[in-house]
Amino acid sequence: MIKSAVVIFLLVSCQVLLGAVHKTPVRPNIILRSEWGAARASSAQNLAKDPAPFVVIHHSDSDSCTTRAICQARVRNFQNYHINNKGWGDIGYNFLVGEDGNVYEGRGWGKQGAHSKSYNSKSIGICMIGNFNHHNPNAAAVKAVQDLIEYGVSLGKIEENYTLLGHRQTTQTSCPGDSLYQLIQTWPHWSSN
Numbered sequence: 188m189i190k191s192a193v194v195i196f197l198l199v200s201c202q203v204l205l206g207a208v209h210k211t212p213v214r215p216n217i218i219l220r221s222e223w224g225a226a227r228a229s230s231a232q233n234l235a236k237d238p239a240p241f242v243v244i245h246h247s248d249s250d251s252c253t254t255r256a257i258c259q260a261r262v263r264n265f266q267n268y269h270i271n272n273k274g275w276g277d278i279g280y281n282f283l284v285g286e287d288g289n290v291y292e293g294r295g296w297g298k299q300g301a302h303s304k305s306y307n308s309k310s311i312g313i314c315m316i317g318n319f320n321h322h323n324p325n326a327a328a329v330k331a332v333q334d335l336i337e338y339g340v341s342l343g344k345i346e347e348n349y350t351l352l353g354h355r356q357t358t359q360t361s362c363p364g365d366s367l368y369q370l371i372q373t374w375p376h377w378s379s380n
């Protein structure tokens with residue numbers, strides 16, 4: 188009787204400990220395409236490597252936005268520009284993040300984007316809406332992007348051992364801005380190569 192009580196106590200303690208180690212990631216608030224009024228797009232190819240081994244951070248090099256109404260208007264403009272001016276099938280990014288603290292679904296998980304030459308088939312490309320050459324995104328946007336990455340890992344859509352890169356590490360560009368590029372170097376999984 189006492190023995191089985193001890194066993195049960197140990198089992199429960201182990202589960203509590205495991206729960207503490209594998210903390211459940213916070214699901215960020217993701218505004219779906221249907222919710223932001225995405226235009227019809229040609230469906231993207233699947234990633235060649237899924238879960239994605241890379242996450243690539245961009246900025247939109249535009250004004251930032253702090254309300255859902257303005258953020259989703261910007262997201263619609265980017266999609267329109269990418270389809271009609273760039274001739275891409277859809278918005279280039281997998282996800283976008285606004286300073287309203289929301290995540291906006293772009294091509295989504297498991298899809299090849301058009302955002303980082305030579306990394307499109309093996310990365311999730313996330314665009315932080317704003318120009319981050321001289322200042323960082325606000326705390327709400329930083330939390331949203333970090334939650335999104337952890338959430339992607341928990342879904343099995345991003346490799347647990349993923350590498351985080353800034354767009355400028357994949358091609359000749361100033362993106363994601365000097366300030367944001369400094370910031371992401373302090374985030375988990377950033378790598379200099």
Ligand SMILES: *[C@@H]1O[C@H](CO)[C@@H](O)[C@H](O)[C@H]1NC(C)=O
Binds near residue numbers: 346348
């Ligand atoms: C990451 O994990 C995957 C699968 O578990 C493995 O194939 C890959 O080599 C690892 N990559 C690195 C950079 O360690």
